[in-house]
Structures are given as C-alpha cells and as structure tokens.
Amino acid sequence: MFSRAHLSRIVVLVFALLLTAASTGAPAREFRAADNQNEDYPTVQALRYMGRLVEEGSGGRLQIRVFHSSQLGEEKETIEQTRAGAIDLNRTNVALIGTFVPAMNVLAMPFLFRSVEHLQKVLDGPIGKDILGSFEPYGFVGLTFYDSGARSIYNSVRPLHSIADLKGLRLRVQQSELMSDMVRALGAEPVELPYGQVLTGLATKLIDGAENNWPSFVTTGHYKYAGFYTLTEHTMSPEVLVMSLKAWQSLSNEDRQLFRDAAQKSSRFMREKWIDLEQRSQQQAKAAGVTIVTDFDRKPFEAAMAGIYQKAQRDPAAAALIERIRKVE
Numbered sequence: 001m002f003s004r005a006h007l008s009r010i011v012v013l014v015f016a017l018l019l020t021a022a023s024t025g026a027p028a029r030e031f032r033a034a035d036n037q038n039e040d041y042p043t044v045q046a047l048r049y050m051g052r053l054v055e056e057g058s059g060g061r062l063q064i065r066v067f068h069s070s071q072l073g074e075e076k077e078t079i080e081q082t083r084a085g086a087i088d089l090n091r092t093n094v095a096l097i098g099t100f101v102p103a104m105n106v107l108a109m110p111f112l113f114r115s116v117e118h119l120q121k122v123l124d125g126p127i128g129k130d131i132l133g134s135f136e137p138y139g140f141v142g143l144t145f146y147d148s149g150a151r152s153i154y155n156s157v158r159p160l161h162s163i164a165d166l167k168g169l170r171l172r173v174q175q176s177e178l179m180s181d182m183v184r185a186l187g188a189e190p191v192e193l194p195y196g197q198v199l200t201g202l203a204t205k206l207i208d209g210a211e212n213n214w215p216s217f218v219t220t221g222h223y224k225y226a227g228f229y230t231l232t233e234h235t236m237s238p239e240v241l242v243m244s245l246k247a248w249q250s251l252s253n254e255d256r257q258l259f260r261d262a263a264q265k266s267s268r269f270m271r272e273k274w275i276d277l278e279q280r281s282q283q284q285a286k287a288a289g290v291t292i293v294t295d296f297d298r299k300p301f302e303a304a305m306a307g308i309y310q311k312a313q314r315d316p317a318a319a320a321l322i323e324r325i326r327k328v329e
Contacts, residue, residue, distance in 0.1 A: 033089035034078040036070040044068045046270035053262035074194035083139040085246030095176040108237040140242040143263035147274045150233035155209025160230040163300040172210035218281040230293040
C-alpha cells in the first residue's frame with residue numbers, strides 16, 4: 001500500500017507530466033520559403049535570419065524552413081505555387097512576378113533608376129510601401145524588398161562597346177515579356193530560360209550570353225564561360241519577398257505583425273551582406289581574367305528603350321508610378 005504522501009507525490013508528478021505534454025505536444029507550425037539561389041547567397045541568409053526572428057518572437061510556435069537552390073522549382077513555378085498557397089513564402093525578382101502584379105513591371109523598367117541610392121530611396125519610402133500594399137488582389141502579400149544590384153550584359157563572343165556590338169547575339173533573359181522586349185530593342189535575340197539552365201546554355205553554346213548582377217554572374221560560374229562583362233547597368237530591379245495570401249489569412253494580427261517586422265529586419269541584414277558579396281564577386285571575376293568594359297556609348301542604349309516606355313505608359317497607373325519614381329531626389 002502507498003502512503004498518502006507517496007500518492008500525493010505521484011499525483012503531482014503525473015500532473016506535471018501532463019502539463020509538459022500539453023506544452024510540447026503541439027508541433028511548431030512550419031512555413032516553407034522558396035529561393036532559387038544557393039545557400040550562401042545573401043537572400044537565403046536573410047530568409048534564415050528572418051526565420052530565427054519569427055521563431056524567437058513566437059516562442060517557437062512558428063518556424064520558417066528555407067528551400068534554396070530551386071529545390072521547390074524554378075522561380076516561375078514557385079510564384080505560381082505561392083499564389084495557389086502550396087508555398088508560403090517566396091523570394092523572387094520583380095520582373096518575374098510582374099506577370100501577376102503589374103506594379104512590379106515598372107520596377108523592372110530599363111534605365112529607370114539613376115543609381116542604387118535612388119532605388120533604395122524609392123523602395124524605403126512611401127512608394128515602396130504603396131507597391132508592397134498592392135499585392136493582395138493577386139494572391140500575394142508583399143513583405144519587403146531585397147537589393148539585387150545592377151544588372152549588366154555579359155557574353156562569350158566579344159566586348160560590347162556600342163549597341164551595334166549586340167547585333168546577332170543570343171542572350172538569355174528571365175521568363176518575362178518585358179525583358180525579352182528590352183533585349184530585342186537592343187538588337188540581340190532574347191532566349192527565355194530558367195535561371196538554373198543558364199550555365200548549361202553557356203557551356204553548350206545554346207546562348208552567347210545573359211544579363212545579371214555581379215554576384216549571380218560569379219556564384220553560378222557563368223564567368224567561366226562568358227569572358228566579357230559590359231557595365232550597362234540597364235536595370236536595378238530589386239528582389240521582393242512575398243507570402244501567399246492563403247498563409248497570411250491564417251495568421252492572427254499579432255503574428256502578421258511579427259512576420260512584417262522580421263521581414264523588414266531581414267532586408268537590412270541582407271543589404272549589408274549584399275554589399276560585401278558584390279565587391280568580392282567583382283574582384284573574383286577580375287582575377288579570373290574577365291574583360292570588364294566600362295567605356296561604352298550609353299545613350300543609344302537608353303534611346304532604344306523609347307518604345308518600351310511608350311508601351312508601358314499606355315497604362316495610366318504605370319505611367320503615374322514611373323513619374324513618381326523619376327521625381328524622387
């Protein structure tokens with residue numbers, strides 16, 4: 001027979017175990033985040049940083065699992081999956097999501113931003129806030145922007161000193177009508193390929209070149225097959241982090257604010273990482289013998305974009321946004 005004191009201790013122990021089971025029994029809710037870059041890339045690091053903030057802020061209730069290196073598919077596919085609610089978070093370039101969210105096409109317009117500083121002032125201010133707020137009708141929630149530097153043209157055939165040097169070159173572009181129109185206006189032939197297929201395209205001569213920023217040019221190994229990099233800096237289209245509307249609507253107001261705050265902090269975190277990687281990537285390309293062309297005639301490149309702007313400005317909303325961006329000092 002157990003003594004009354006012993007029975008009391010057993011009851012207390014059982015009660016404590018039940019409390020522990022209740023507190024730990026519910027698994028943390030996991031949010032899947034997609035990114036097509038490798039695991040060391042600044043955007044992937046930023047998503048993981050955001051995940052730590054969300055987990056800490058929720059007391060472990062909410063977690064973000066980051067799928068890098070296109071593990072969940074190429075960008076075009078993951079955008080569609082995010083819209084459908086199959087993926088919770090997605091970091092993508094604005095040119096690709098512009099298929100669904102019209103304002104994103106404006107941010108991808110060639111020669112729109114005068115400098116990286118101009119771009120950041122736009123994104124960090126009222127215009128950026130308005131753009132992020134425009135996603136919901138299309139099945140997404142805009143959380144924050146990430147830097148993506150300036151995109152320039154690189155190829156394996158010849159250095160580009162003038163717009164005439166582009167004639168006949170087959171250049172990979174993102175799966176975006178705007179980017180295809182831009183390359184076509186420059187006299188080259190656009191080839192729409194998913195990001196993950198560009199290296200093979202360069203190696204097999206399916207394409208002569210592509211256009212991207214310094215880190216993407218180097219971290220993918222493109223510089224090994226395309227030895228001429230011309231600093232056209234034709235677009236400074238940023239990256240954007242979105243959440244599926246389905247996932248967003250399942251959150252409480254407090255958890256929504258937690259995600260927004262964590263996303264904003266991850267943007268600042270990413271910006272610091274980006275600056276460092278951009279510098280190191282340029283140095284690595286130089287050391288590998290890549291020819292970097294800075295003395296090219298820029299004005300004809302800009303003039304060739306007139307038709308693209310005329311087409312975009314047929315939409316009053318796009319025309320107004322372009323004007324707002326140009327007025328930012």
